Amino acid sequence: MKDHRQHLTTWLRTLIAAGVYRPGARLPSQRELARVCVSDAYAIRSSCQQLLDEGTLEARKRRLYVPDDPTPRGPTCTLPPLRVPLTMHDHDPAALREAALCTRVWWVCSRGKATTPAMRQKPSRGAVGQQIAHLCTAFQHLARQLAAHGMADTPHARSLTKRAELAARAVCHADPPAHLWYLACLGTAVEDLLHLGAPAADDPAADAPQTAHAPAAGQRPAPAGAGP
Incomplete structure (x- = not known):
């Protein structure tokens, strides 16, 4: 605790x-x-x-x-750039909500608060890695959709996209069991992006297959095959 x-x-x-x-x-x-x-x-x-x-x-x-001069008076997270390959995943809203729920269940289980035998089963390293890749690419997909529909420049959208980006960067570099918590935070941020961009969530035009490294939040993705 x-x-x-x-x-x-x-x-x-x-x-x-x-x-x-x-x-x-x-x-x-x-x-x-x-x-x-x-x-x-x-x-x-x-x-x-x-x-x-x-x-x-x-x-x-x-x-x-938050003070007008919000200088941190203590340590902050050191977060290297996000470098998750933009591979194809299921970005269907229902699938993303299920993935987000799964991350919260994993986090609850890791803290010994499971209420059923099924919840007490620890996720495999491979399953955790798949969810990290899924949700990291999902947040970028949703951010691109917001930008494509002119919905990315409001203070709330910028704040939410930044929160998702920070969680994605944190989960990719955190050690167990903290990585499960950051993954749950990322899942919640993805759900919030889904809710914010609900009218655009079903439009596939803003999401094309990518192989480049992930762009920073708010930037356009690099062309396929480009460097970081």
């Missing part, structure tokens, strides 16, 4: 430093943070209190805000 709270606090600092939660903006409710970070309410409260005490957050009228 203590290790997870430390990971969570560092992750929240990372999201703030990257502008997912913008300077001067009110932080989402603790219930929403618990959903986004796939964590329990106690861990969220504990992390927010630490961020408040150190000055990474500030309180205004009993609400938590």
